[in-house]
Amino acid sequence: MDLVSRKEWRAAAPTGSYTSVSSTRGVKVHYTGGPVPARIVDDHKLCVEHVRDVQRMHMSGGRETAYIDIGYSMVACPHRKVFMGRGPHRLPAANGAGFNAGHYAVLLLVGSSGFVEPNAGVLHAGRDAIEYLRKQGDAGPEIKGHRDGFATACPGGPLYAWVRAGAPRPGGAAADVDGGDLVAKLPLLKVGSEGWDVKTLRWLLGARGFPPVDLWSTEFDADLREVVVRFQREQHVDDDGLVGPDTWSRLMRV
Ligand SMILES: [Zn+2]
Ligand SMILES: [Zn+2]
Structure with missing residues (x-):
């Protein structure tokens, strides 16, 4: 600084x-x-x-x-x-x-x-x-x-x-690889959400060293929320368990 x-x-x-x-x-x-x-x-x-x-x-x-x-x-x-x-x-x-x-x-x-x-x-x-x-x-x-x-x-x-958005750094790696637009298109996920994006979330968490219980499930359940919160704490973002733009961009940062 x-x-x-x-x-x-x-x-x-x-x-x-x-x-x-x-x-x-x-x-x-x-x-x-x-x-x-x-x-x-x-x-x-x-x-x-x-x-x-x-x-x-x-x-x-x-x-x-x-x-x-x-x-x-x-x-x-x-x-x-x-x-x-x-x-x-x-x-x-x-x-x-x-x-x-x-x-x-x-x-x-x-x-x-x-x-x-x-x-x-x-x-x-x-x-x-x-x-x-x-x-x-x-x-x-x-x-x-x-x-x-x-x-x-x-x-x-x-x-x-x-x-x-969690006060993100501008132009993070996700934005550099043209991920900014992609992140903007990703849905806000929370407990109760369902679909392929939930599976993507599970795999990204796994790739970041936070393996969720079931990598194949397309349901956002309480167990997954716990993993998301742990990831958010490690990343020092709001640990609200909601997967929005800031959490997505951190998950996708290479
Ligand atoms: Zn100045
Ligand atoms: Zn003021």
């Missing part, structure tokens, strides 16, 4: 002590909710300025109360760099009152105008931040959008779709 330290972005020192958290259920993804100039993709200096602005705004009471520091745990920029915000094991202040203890807060520098379509760099950086918080901050497997459980447009349409 290409980390931008607080020293490197010339962060102001916090004005109080952080509340520590030993672990969280996962991570919530945010966008800026305001304009981000489209030319940010050509100039990393603008990212640094933007992060400094967010910190100033948060510490000066722009979000109702003055925060002791930038509210986010980490910030991902379009140049695949990750800015250290409050960091792991510290309570963020960006998810809304009462919602902070459950999830770390990761801001992706994507706006509601200007730079609105996330590029590969910012998605990779977002994923890097999530993986870092899992390793260093005991973040659990959940990946949610700010709007989950809270009345806000954040993180905007494109990022929310990415979150719903």
Whole structure:
């Protein structure tokens, strides 16, 4: 991960002590909710300025109360760099009152105008931040959008779709071999599903070292769901037992 330290972005020192958290259920993804100039993709200096602005705004009471520091745990920029915000094991202040203890807060520098379509760099950086918080901050497997459980447009349409897909890395191996289209055509499988796609699922799990009980069955039963959940946990995706685009693309990655 290409980390931008607080020293490197010339962060102001916090004005109080952080509340520590030993672990969280996962991570919530945010966008800026305001304009981000489209030319940010050509100039990393603008990212640094933007992060400094967010910190100033948060510490000066722009979000109702003055925060002791930038509210986010980490910030991902379009140049695949990750800015250290409050960091792991510290309570963020960006998810809304009462919602902070459950999830770390990761801001992706994507706006509601200007730079609105996330590029590969910012998605990779977002994923890097999530993986870092899992390793260093005991973040659990959940990946949610700010709007989950809270009345806000954040993180905007494109990022929310990415979150719903499990925050996958862009252009994974499956997409490289033109599997992107294929994955899009595969059905969502869950307990009760039936057909040849279920058998395909069983064989792919077997090929990945998760042999299900019956390789030939075309029924998605509770036993198969258990195997899917184990695979999803190993892959650090939402362990919901549903086989959608994110799980399919991981199964098909060579
Ligand atoms: Zn938000
Ligand atoms: Zn940048």
